[in-house]
Amino acid sequence: MTRQEEIQTLIRSLRQAVPEVSGVMVASADGLPMVHDFPEGEAARIAAMAATSLGLGKRIATTLRLGEFQETVIRGQNGYFVVYEAGEKGVLALALPTGANLGLVHLEAREAARHLKDLL
């Protein structure tokens, strides 16, 4: 399997574990899309925003001495955008509808992020 395929497999199993996910983005830490299932026209922007959100989140966590960064959660009236770190080179971001079980999402996504770290 190529790395691309391995990441795709990982995304599929994440989607199986968390069926309500409406979009998955795997991007480089500097904001370039790698593997995702967002509409093509939105991908570049979402990857860049995920990287910005991760960079800022990590910065806030260290500045406020919150300990190791876990995730950034953006919550809007219609849903969530959650950003995880995948090693120092990658970022994993999920779009979710309102009412998603964030506890479960975090468990599954952190696991996926750990795998991604080794793949990237």
Add this chain to the structure above:
Amino acid sequence: MEPLKVLVAGPVGAGKTALAKSLLGEEALTTEAKASEDLGKETTTVALDFGTLAVGPYRVHLFGVPGQERFDFMWDVLAEGALGLLFLVAGDRPHHLPEARRMLDYFLSRHPVPYLVGVTRLDLGRAWTPGEVALYLRLPEERVMGLDARKREEAFRALARLVELATGGE
């Protein structure tokens, strides 16, 4: 006295983060990520650079933008309320000048504030001089100066000059 917000902008690798670090040292708040493309450097800014310092009687709040265009959604966020623009260009990368021109127009059309253009990396091979950059960007020569962003005194001199422009030299 009200803090004076200064925006630091310019293309990738111009030295915005280097400038923030030389001016602010350990206090510089930066957001670097490993560059996955060849940028001629290891890391790139993904959100902002930030820090505060005194320039004469003024408390300057310095906000640096990410230079890569895919992060342009941060530009307006960071430019909001800025009273001066320090715009950096790498003298040894003249091929970035067309983009620099567009970026400078973007900032000045949306946020018409006093500005100063700093030309960095003049010690490197075949760098364009501040005069040549001024000519290319069609700017008055007195608005363009050379500096090494890694050197505190040079970075400070550029910032102080911008502060002077932004405060009417009072």
